[in-house]
Amino acid sequence: MENVADLNQELPPEFIRPEAEQPRFTTFQGAAAEVPVVDFSGAGDSETLVKAVFEASSKWGLFQIVNHRISGEVIEDLQRVGRQFFELSNDEKMAYAKDPESKNIDGYGSRLRNGWVDHLFNKIWPPKAVDYRFWPKNPSDYRKATEEYGKNLHQVVEKLLGCLSLGLGLAPDELKIAVGGDELVYNLKINYYPPCPRPDLVLGVPAHTDLCAVTILVPNQVQGLQVHRDQHWYDVAYIPNALIIHIGDQIEILSNGKYKAVLHRSVVNKDVTRISWPVFMEPPPHLEIGPLPKLLNQENQPKYKTKKFSDYAYCKLNNIPQ
């Protein structure tokens, strides 16, 4: 497999997006989007926090969390080991390549939808979902640092789903149960976007909403995430150590459209490497997801089908209508 990092300064034509997608015509030239920033410190009252999460999730589907209690050191370690893995030779990385025969997406890969990006998928939670064959052994503390970050994420996920639940007038644990409770799968992806000779013509990850419940992402300090709003693509400002939350399709469905899955994409740079670490929180494959019955009534009929998460994912990934 030829990865993007080894293309150097060549731009094969398959990476060039149609004009309607090219950053040179579609990126808003002006201020970055005023994406909501939510303080998780607990300094305000919980009603204020629930309101802030509700507003951000229903108006934007995207927000940044600060004061989330994950230390800068834990995040830096996650970032260091991921970066060190991508700096290995392609042969060393290929030892963790995805199995092309398998439906499992774990492992190292490249060229998803012709994006200018290489990636690595590792499920990090729950233990029965983890397949260490695809976890790098080099650097030697990849596993320790990545697991530590995964452990730290639990309290954020708990608090986030609790706020989203309360915002809909539900009990705090109802959304967590609806997305699989302790079976919720944490699927880490590392995106490695090397410098690109024509960043104005290509995309890193093309426009999409996430098919999971929610995504929690940390980037390095390089600009690249963009959000779609009012027919424009806006840069999302980088805030050191913030966690970027994306509402995914399953939370939109469960809330019957009250919360919005966010349309987003990423762009790349001419001289610097961008890296991002999204963790997709995915319901277990067998779980049926549909609008929560408690939210439905005569005026609020279901807007989405109820179906197994695996069936939803299959249709989305194969461009089949849901």
Ligand SMILES: O=C(O)CCC(=O)C(=O)O
């Ligand atoms: O790199 C980013 O900021 C966005 C990545 C993303 O949307 C994805 O991997 O699905």
